Amino acid sequence: xQSVTQPDIHITVSEGASLELRCNYSYxxxxxxxxxxxxxxxxxxxxxxxxxxxxxxxxxxxxxxxFKRSQSSFxxxxxxxxxxxxxxxFCAVGDTGTASKLTFGTGTRLQVTL
Amino acid sequence: DGGITQSPxxxxxxxxxxxxxxxxxxxxxxxxxxxxxxxxxGLRLIYYSQIVNxxxxxxxxxxxxxxxxxxESFPLTVTSAQKNPTxxxxxASRKQDSTYGYTFGSGTRxxxx
Numbered sequence: 001x002q003s004v005t006q007p008d009i010h011i012t013v014s015e016g017a018s019l020e021l022r023c024n025y026s027y028x029x030x031x032x033x034x035x036x037x038x039x040x041x042x043x044x045x046x047x048x049x050x051x052x053x054x055x056x057x058x059x060x061x062x063x064x065x066x067f068k069r070s071q072s073s074f075x076x077x078x079x080x081x082x083x084x085x086x087x088x089x090f091c092a093v094g095d096t097g098t099a100s101k102l103t104f105g106t107g108t109r110l111q112v113t114l
Numbered sequence: 115d116g117g118i119t120q121s122p123x124x125x126x127x128x129x130x131x132x133x134x135x136x137x138x139x140x141x142x143x144x145x146x147x148x149x150x151x152x153x154x155x156g157l158r159l160i161y162y163s164q165i166v167n168x169x170x171x172x173x174x175x176x177x178x179x180x181x182x183x184x185x186e187s188f189p190l191t192v193t194s195a196q197k198n199p200t201x202x203x204x205x206a207s208r209k210q211d212s213t214y215g216y217t218f219g220s221g222t223r224x225x226x227x
Contacts, residue, residue: 009154043204043218044157090156100145100208101172102216104156 002027002093006105013081014113021076021108023065023091032094033074034102035065037087044090050074061085086112116141120205120219127199127226135190135222137205143217144210146188150174151202151221160203163188164210192224199226 003026013019025031032051036044048059055067065076074091091105118139127133137146145164149157159172163182177196182188188207192199205219 004156041202041221041223043220044206044216045218046216100210101147101159101162102157104149104158106154106156 002031002095002103004091004093004103004105006089006091006108008108009106010109010111012111012113015083016080019076019078019081019085019110021089021091021110023074023076023105024072025074025091025093026072027093029096031074032096033065033067034092034094035059035063035074035076036090036092036104037061038090038107039087047076047089081110081112083112083114086110118205118207118217118219120203120222123220123222125222125224127224129226130194132194133192133199133224135192135203135205135224137188137190137219138186139188139207139217140186141207141209141217142185143207144185145208146182147206147208147216148172148178148180148188148190149204149206151204157204160190199224 005024034049035047038044047063048057050057050067057065063078067074088107088109090107092102094102121136147162148160151157158174160178161180163169169182179191203222206216208216
């Protein structure tokens with residue numbers, strides 16, 4: 001069965017500092033991978049996704065992620081964090097069947113200090 | 115504007131009562147999903163539906179029921195058999211193609227007292 005691990009429950013960074021959120025997945029074939037962001041009490045917004053091709057994926061709000069098959073990882077990065085980036089971030093893996101179900105990690109809460 | 119609407123945003127119910135959460139989309143999406151979110155546990159799939167009048171259990175379907183009588187609507191009923199119903203519930207929809215364009219609603223927070 002597919003699974004996603006986000007080892008960091010909570011991360012605090014200073015505004016302007018760089019950010020890397022870790023994500024490791026388990027999936028038998030080439031995975032479909034996603035990063036979502038959630039503000040408190042809200043739904044999820046897609047930041048970026050990887051299906052195939054270039055392993056470095058650009059997303060919205062200045063985020064990027066790199067797919068590393070050898071490490072089963074899909075880490076999210078941002079060169080300079082803004083206070084508005086404070087939120088919860090979820091990594092997800094999608095099955096390649098017709099149901100297209102997503103399996104989510106447990107999330108990483110990002111706090112940004114000024 | 116097209117979107118997915120969940121109502122109500124907050125819901126309070128007494129223990130032992132059934133409660134139905136609404137999810138409506140006007141995106142002409144084929145598939146719809148219900149997820150439950152608890153602190154520290156991420157999102158877990160309750161039920162999903164790929165076409166009208168058909169739905170499948172997800173990972174934590176016990177104590178829940180759904181219907182899909184219309185393409186636009188996918189209501190979730192939390193029954194009295196659900197042991198820990200207090201949670202944040204998210205509905206999502208998707209067009210049946212290969213691009214995985216999930217759209218999420220803004221969620222319903224259910225509190226059972």
